[in-house]
Amino acid sequence: MDSSQNLDEKIKIDNSLSNRYIDLDPNGYFIIKVDLKENKIILEHFLNNINDDGYALDPETNEPIKCDSQNKRVCDEVFEGISAKQLGVLITEKRNDLITRFDHALYLGRELQKAEECLYKKLPYIQD
Helix, strand or coil: CCHHHHHHHHHHHHHHHHCCCCCCCCCCEEEEEEECCCCEEEEEEECCEECCCCCEECCCCCCECCCCCCCCCCCCEEEEECCHHHHHHHHHHHCCCCCCCHHHHHHHHHHHHHHHHHHHHCCCCCCC
């Protein structure tokens, strides 16, 4: 298999995995942003509740949180850094109460690494 076939297969697998059902972390979720002007990665943590069907609920309204909602939620904590390692250590060693699921931690590690690459290559970052 040549490298272009490997890349095609990787994209197919990654797209499939991005669309699977996942159990949400009851301790909340993170939004990752890259600030190219300030040269930093911003990691915002949001609280949520999880209902019996596995949907994230806004803890204030108890309404489902929609990905495409125009309602802007207020994060409960913001972390900033210049590397994936810096932020990863911060949220797993200094604030280890924010992540309860291994798959959530692995996902954050991948996304923070992507964000770091975008920061240093001066590219826009889009969270998966």
